Amino acid sequence: MNPRRTFFKATGASLLGAAAVSRAGAAVLPEAPIQTSAATRLPPPPPDGRPFQPIATLNGWSLPWRMKDGVKEFHLVAQPVVREIAPGMKARLWGYNGSSPGPTIEAVEGERIRIFVTNKLPEVTTVHWHGILLPSGMDGVSGLTQPPIGVGKTWAYEFVLQRSGTFMYHPHADEMLQMAMGMMGLFIVHPKDPRQHRVDRDYGFILNAYDIDPGSATPRVNTMLDFNLWTWNSRAFPGIDPFVARSGERVRIRVGNLTMTNHPIHMHGPHFEVTGTDGGWVPKSARWPEVTTDVAVGQMRAFEFDALAGDWAIHCHKSHHTMNAMGHGVPTMIGVDQGDLARKITGLIPDYMAMGDKGMHDMAEMEMPLPENTLPMMTGTGPFGPVGMGGMFSVVKVRDELKPGDYADPGPYRHPAGTLAREYTAQLDPAPSAAAPEADARTLQVRKPGGHEGHQEH
Ligand SMILES: [Cu+2]
Numbered sequence: 001m002n003p004r005r006t007f008f009k010a011t012g013a014s015l016l017g018a019a020a021v022s023r024a025g026a027a028v029l030p031e032a033p034i035q036t037s038a039a040t041r042l043p044p045p046p047p048d049g050r051p052f053q054p055i056a057t058l059n060g061w062s063l064p065w066r067m068k069d070g071v072k073e074f075h076l077v078a079q080p081v082v083r084e085i086a087p088g089m090k091a092r093l094w095g096y097n098g099s100s101p102g103p104t105i106e107a108v109e110g111e112r113i114r115i116f117v118t119n120k121l122p123e124v125t126t127v128h129w130h131g132i133l134l135p136s137g138m139d140g141v142s143g144l145t146q147p148p149i150g151v152g153k154t155w156a157y158e159f160v161l162q163r164s165g166t167f168m169y170h171p172h173a174d175e176m177l178q179m180a181m182g183m184m185g186l187f188i189v190h191p192k193d194p195r196q197h198r199v200d201r202d203y204g205f206i207l208n209a210y211d212i213d214p215g216s217a218t219p220r221v222n223t224m225l226d227f228n229l230w231t232w233n234s235r236a237f238p239g240i241d242p243f244v245a246r247s248g249e250r251v252r253i254r255v256g257n258l259t260m261t262n263h264p265i266h267m268h269g270p271h272f273e274v275t276g277t278d279g280g281w282v283p284k285s286a287r288w289p290e291v292t293t294d295v296a297v298g299q300m301r302a303f304e305f306d307a308l309a310g311d312w313a314i315h316c317h318k319s320h321h322t323m324n325a326m327g328h329g330v331p332t333m334i335g336v337d338q339g340d341l342a343r344k345i346t347g348l349i350p351d352y353m354a355m356g357d358k359g360m361h362d363m364a365e366m367e368m369p370l371p372e373n374t375l376p377m378m379t380g381t382g383p384f385g386p387v388g389m390g391g392m393f394s395v396v397k398v399r400d401e402l403k404p405g406d407y408a409d410p411g412p413y414r415h416p417a418g419t420l421a422r423e424y425t426a427q428l429d430p431a432p433s434a435a436a437p438e439a440d441a442r443t444l445q446v447r448k449p450g451g452h453e454g455h456q457e458h
Contacts, residue, residue, distance in 0.1 A: 013149045029116055029154065032075040038084050038234075040241045041351055042407060043106070050108035052190035052206040053198065055254070057405060058205040058243075058394075060186075063103035065113075071158070072113045074105060076127065078149075078171075079120035083182065086228060086239025086390075089375045091210060092217045092336075093234065094121060100182030100234045101206050105169065107161055108138045108291040109192040113254030114158040117149060121178075124148035127157065128172035128255075129187060131278050131300060134159040142173035144154065149173075164191040166254040166300040167282040168206065169376075180221040182234055184208065184258045197281060199304060199402070200249035201353035205232045207295060207316075207392065209259040214325050225260060228325040229375075230316065230391035237378035237393035242409055245315065246402035257295040266292040267396060269306070269312030274337030292317055307398040311382075311413040316392035324375040324390035380432030424447035 025398040035041070043054040043062035050071050054062060066070045081095040088333050096102025117127050126148055128140035138159045142148040149155045167187040171178040184205050193199050208231050211223035232240050245251045252275065255265055278300050295301050313321050370376065380387035386394075399410050 008326045018040050019358060029118075030073045031064070031067075032077045032097060032116075032118065033103075035061050035103065036098045038099075038239070046106075050105065050190075050192070051193060051385060052108050053202060054106055055104065055186075055188055055202040055204045055230065057104040057186060057201055057233070059233045059239070059241055060099065060205070061103050062106050063097065063292040065107075067085055067273055067381065068114075070112065071109055071359050072111050073116070075116045076102060077118045077120055078125050078183065080122075080128075081182070083234045084239065085210075085234065086236045086375055086379075089236075089373050090217060091182075091212055091219065091229075091234070093210075093219070094178060095182050095234075096185060101208070102169070102183070102185035104157070104186040104188060104204060106188045106190065108190045109161050109164040110410040112158070112160045114156055114167040116154055117155050119149045119151055120155040122151065124150055124173050125171045125178060125183075125270075127169050129157070129159075129167065129169050130298070131165070131167035132159075132187065133162045158331070161189045162184045163280050164189045164197070165278075165290075166204065166256065166302050167278075168256045168275050168300065177221045179258055180210070180219055180223070181209075182208065182210070182219075186254070186256060188254070197275070198250075199252040201243075201245050201407075202252045202254070203243050204254035205256075207232060207255060207257040207259050207263050208234055209261075210234075212325065214374040217373055227259070230321040232392055232394065234334045236375060236391050237322070237389050238387075240394040242394055242453055243396045243408060243410060244402070245398045245408050246404070246406075247307055247309045247398055247400045249398075250304060251396075252304045252308050252346070254300065255295050256300040257297055260297060261318075262294050262296045263392065264292050264294045264317040265301075265314070266317040267312060269310055269347070269396065269398075270305040270419070272303040272305035274301055276300070285342045307396075307412070309398050309400050312396040312398070314394050314396050322389045322391045324377050324379065326355070330404065368385075 033429045038059045041061040063074050065074045076096045081093050081100050082090050083093050083100045084090050093100040101238040119125050126142045137145050138157050139145045169187050170184040209227035210222040210229040211227045288367040378388040380389050
């Protein structure tokens with residue numbers, strides 16, 4: 001990844017083929033750029049419309065628009081896509097404009113927007129604008145507020161943005177299947193006054209999850225809870241880009257959850273404050289410091305912090321969500337003497353490896369034979385060896401020297417002298433507290449029945 005070199009080029013964006021719309025339609029519809037790369041692409045400053053500070057969509061991009069008679073027009077195309085989840089694995093998903101999640105929609109409070117949605121899926125769809133205040137008839141609920149958008153059809157949604165904040169979009173037609181296939185995107189409404197809620201860096205991503213059998217590429221769409229790929233913007237570590245900042249900068253991270261379970265997002269290092277929820281901004285007087293914020297299903301959270309130099313892990317604190325596929329069916333072998341079992345089985349299955357009788361860390365270092373198109377369960381490498389993480393994990397990389405607007409991975413952190421944990425190698429006598437069996441015996445005696453505590457027996 002190198003966002004500096006992959007700046008979004010609106011002019012280079014490709015137009016959809018004429019097959020998507022009729023010849024007459026093509027003349028009136030806005031461009032529908034497509035983007036299939038999973039690199040983080042920073043949008044340029046807004047060329048027209050109201051001014052705002054664009055966000056950096058993690059491993060994603062923002063949808064360009066055109067202004068027409070004072071209305072900001074976007075064009076979303078719902079379609080099958082191929083998404084690289086991390087190097088070594090691609091998934092066949094559904095998304096918008098070439099990617100899953102779809103591009104981030106960015107607009108400004110008070111603007112009138114018109115969003116054209118073209119359906120290139122094999123079935124009907126709609127788009128629901130999750131969290132946005134709008135007329136009921138623009139809410140995108142199939143059957144309730146509109147008939148579904150037929151295959152090959154284009155519909156238009158139009159409304160005025162009443163409140164700034166962090167929102168999302170996703171289908172509300174066959175949504176269990178369509179969201180399990182990756183159809184979702186961020187929708188950021190910026191404040192009317194760009195000086196309000198101003199930060200130095202503004203990141204955003206969606207929590208999503210897939211159940212893709214090792215060796216295959218299409219999600220099992222009927223899975224309710226037992227997903228095996230826990231992703232941010234349809235990427236799993238080490239495929240997730242770092243959050244880069246300069247020391248002292250004010251950083252905002254916006255998170256939306258469209259999985260089937262909650263995710264306690266935990267950041268090491270600087271404490272943060274939740275500054276935005278589904279309903280908008282949290283007043284300063286109502287904020288408190290945190291290091292973990294739980295993002296429940298369907299919720300959005302924005303949090304902010306003052307960047308401190310270092311490499312700080314940021315991850316979901318459900319430890320199974322920082323692993324990739326294949327992790328959950330493995331039996332626990334800690335303490336099990338597997339003896340010459342491995343040698344015997346290897347006679348039958350040459351690739352067999354006994355694993356995990358002392359824990360599973362060593363598995364992160366092993367070159368395990370994996371089916372094609374399958375990610376290792378625990379992976380990623382840091383300056384000190386295997387990180388042993390997958391799934392919903394990334395790193396906040398803060399450096400003292402960094403140009404404003406530089407989002408490129410700065411490499412590993414150079415720790416100042418005396419600030420790094422170290423192995424202790426000096427010879428030590430056993431500490432007195434390490435051998436005190438008499439003390440333990442005395443403690444037990446006091447608790448014998450008949451003593452003061454014996455009354456509890458009755
Ligand atoms: Cu989680």
